[in-house]
Amino acid sequence: MQKHINIKNNIKQLPFLAEELEKLGEEWQLDIPVVTNLNLVLEEAISNIVFYAYDDEKEHEINIVATKNGNEIVIAISDDGKPFDPTKKETPDVSLSAEDRKIGGLGIFLIRKIMDSVNYKRENGKNILTLTKSI
Amino acid sequence: MELTTNKKGDFTIAEINGRIDTTNYNEFETQIMDVIEKGEKNIILNCEGLNYISSSGLRVFLITQKKLMGLKGKLHLCNMQPAIKEIFDMSGFSSIFKIFNTEEEALE
Structure with missing residues (x-):
């Protein structure tokens, strides 16, 4: 089973993304916590692209392809922004106290924590992030 | 996201309802900072109605x-x-946070 979701590089598209994921959850009969987690990882990945991938003011398209093979869900996100490999991003120290904890840096960490694998490649001028999860 | 507040003993209880995500975390931040600026130093965030949070919300x-x-x-x-x-x-x-099962426990 496969579903394509295309969104623009605008943070206001996140509610649309959430609606599309709800529909996907119904079609694929996924448990609500699975849909919530997919929504979370996609929000984190997409907001990084929207805020950091583009230097111009132009409209860009971000393509999401979700595939379900048996118990495995694979999500591929591609964008034509600046090269950025989130798998290289430093992991925040989540054992620190409130005083020492830095504000931010949690988005990519949550993606890695929720998904079983996170892979990045740069191909034909696009960033392609592939996320896999067994459910 | 909606935040409703009421006062109980030494605490101000703020009930969060809905989602806190990248599109609305700043509303949550403004509202909770308003409560603090009004002089409330002891706050209980009742998260019963909070059904989604992303890193932007955690940040707040x-x-x-x-x-x-x-x-x-x-x-x-x-x-x-x-x-x-x-x-x-x-x-x-x-x-990092003190998390209680019920509002009554959080008030103690």
């Missing part, structure tokens, strides 16, 4: 905690849904 929780610690106040969280508690556990936030 951490900012609120740091702010209240600086003011020698208290921030207690309660009635958290299991899926939200899981996100707090993953992020290491469960050891």
Whole structure:
């Protein structure tokens, strides 16, 4: 089973993304916590692209392809922004106290924590992030 | 996202309803900072109606905690849904915050 979701590089598209994921959850009969987690990882990945991938003011398209093979869900996100490999991003120290904890840096960490694998490649001028999860 | 507040004993209880994500975390931040600026230093965030949080929302929780610690106040969280508690556990936030099962326990 496969579903394509295309969104623009605008943070206001996140509610649309959430609606599309709800529909996907119904079609694929996924448990609500699975849909919530997919929504979370996609929000984190997409907001990084929207805020950091583009230097111009132009409209860009971000393509999401979700595939379900048996118990495995694979999500591929591609964008034509600046090269950025989130798998290289430093992991925040989540054992620190409130005083020492830095504000931010949690988005990519949550993606890695929720998904079983996170892979990045740069191909034909696009960033392609592939996320896999067994459910 | 909606935040409704009421006063109980030494605490101001703020009930969060809905989602806190990248599109509305700033509304949550403005509202909770307003409560603090009005002089409330002991706050209970009742999370019963909070059904989704992303890193932008977690960031506001951490900012609120740091702010209240600086003011020698208290921030207690309660009635958290299991899926939200899981996100707090993953992020290491469960050891940063005082999380109670019920509002009554949070008031003690």
